[in-house]
Amino acid sequence: MERVAVVGGGTMGNGIAQIFAMNGFSVTLIETRQELAEKALSTIEKNLGRMVSKEKISEEEKEATLERIESSTDTASAVKDVDLVIEAVPELYDIKKKVFQTIDENAPEHAIFASNTSSISITKLAECTGRPEQFIGMHFFNPVPVMKLVEVINGLKTDPEITDQIISLSDQLGKVAVPANDSPGFVSNRVLMPMINEAIFCVYEGVAEPEDIDSIMKLGMAHPMGPLRLADFIGLDVCLDILEVLYEGFKDPKYRPCPLLVKMVDAGKLGNKTGEGFFTY
CATH class of the missing domain: 3.40.50.720 (NAD(P)-binding Rossmann-like Domain)
Incomplete structure (x- = not known):
């Protein structure tokens, strides 16, 4: 080759x-x-x-x-x-x-x-x-x-x-x-995206601020990057696309994208690529 x-x-x-x-x-x-x-x-x-x-x-x-x-x-x-x-x-x-x-x-x-x-x-x-x-x-x-x-x-x-x-x-x-x-989301995103989505639900439901959610995951679970910072890095539009593939593929409500994620994508707040997502760049 x-x-x-x-x-x-x-x-x-x-x-x-x-x-x-x-x-x-x-x-x-x-x-x-x-x-x-x-x-x-x-x-x-x-x-x-x-x-x-x-x-x-x-x-x-x-x-x-x-x-x-x-x-x-x-x-x-x-x-x-x-x-x-x-x-x-x-x-x-x-x-x-x-x-x-x-x-x-x-x-x-x-x-x-x-x-x-x-x-x-x-x-x-x-x-x-x-x-x-x-x-x-x-x-x-x-x-x-x-x-x-x-x-x-x-x-x-x-x-x-x-x-x-x-x-x-x-x-x-x-x-x-x-x-x-072959399976929706394969392994990586089948495991990762529900975690990111749940972190977004924590923001949506007022459980904690984005910085605090990420700090808990970094300090408590040894993640090098918190899930919301990672979502911004990936692109919130990409995260939404993947979650929708998972939701359609499995027809399981546990993959339902958080309404806040949908709203942020609709508003053009996509993360690093637009300068603003859960954090400002």
């Missing part, structure tokens, strides 16, 4: 592109508009620059990494000679479906398709293509260059050989691959 395409240059996509390029892969970063592609490349350059200043990599390694990354706004042509395509577009099924249909029509027969989705069914996404046995979930965690975990999700038809390849690939990237089967 030598050539990789990453569809989507946002927070997750540019991080995924960076780690592949750092580990010797040729990467094409695909965005919808040139200015978005340039923004993603600029972010990667800044991140690598910080690594140079911290003496984690050399200036030569930084330049070599950047040389391995090119950008494109034409998905069809960009995937024609790749070995692996990783999708990292917004967490909405209809958007992902269109992306995978385009990839399926243009990528080589041997290409593996992976989704970085944090909650949407891998089996359902795989059926958007004509090669569900070559489809798998690679759920990276933010910030991608730092976090070691890759949650590897098998769809109903995923070939076990593909799973083995992706686990081996994750090891090449310096990551730890942990397999899970």
Whole structure:
């Protein structure tokens, strides 16, 4: 495996592109508009620059990494000679479906398709293509260059050989691959999001202030970041999307999004990305 395409240059996509390029892969970063592609490349350059200043990599390694990354706004042509395509577009099924249909029509027969989705069914996404046995979930965690975990999700038809390849690939990237089967929210978000949601209910019901809820979880449960600060970091809109996937997938009221979360998203208070969520940035 030598050539990789990453569809989507946002927070997750540019991080995924960076780690592949750092580990010797040729990467094409695909965005919808040139200015978005340039923004993603600029972010990667800044991140690598910080690594140079911290003496984690050399200036030569930084330049070599950047040389391995090119950008494109034409998905069809960009995937024609790749070995692996990783999708990292917004967490909405209809958007992902269109992306995978385009990839399926243009990528080589041997290409593996992976989704970085944090909650949407891998089996359902795989059926958007004509090669569900070559489809798998690679759920990276933010910030991608730092976090070691890759949650590897098998769809109903995923070939076990593909799973083995992706686990081996994750090891090449310096990551730890942990397999899970397809289920709403997989393991990570099935456990995490109800905790975040319950913390939001504590604010909603006046049990405690956000700072105090986070302090209790950090000091009492040894969490490095409190659940409300983490929700802001993830993006409150993303948290809401995942909770809605869980709620729809299980039809269980324990996954019902807190009304305060819905209201904050409606008001555009999404956390770090907008400068205000449960905290101000």
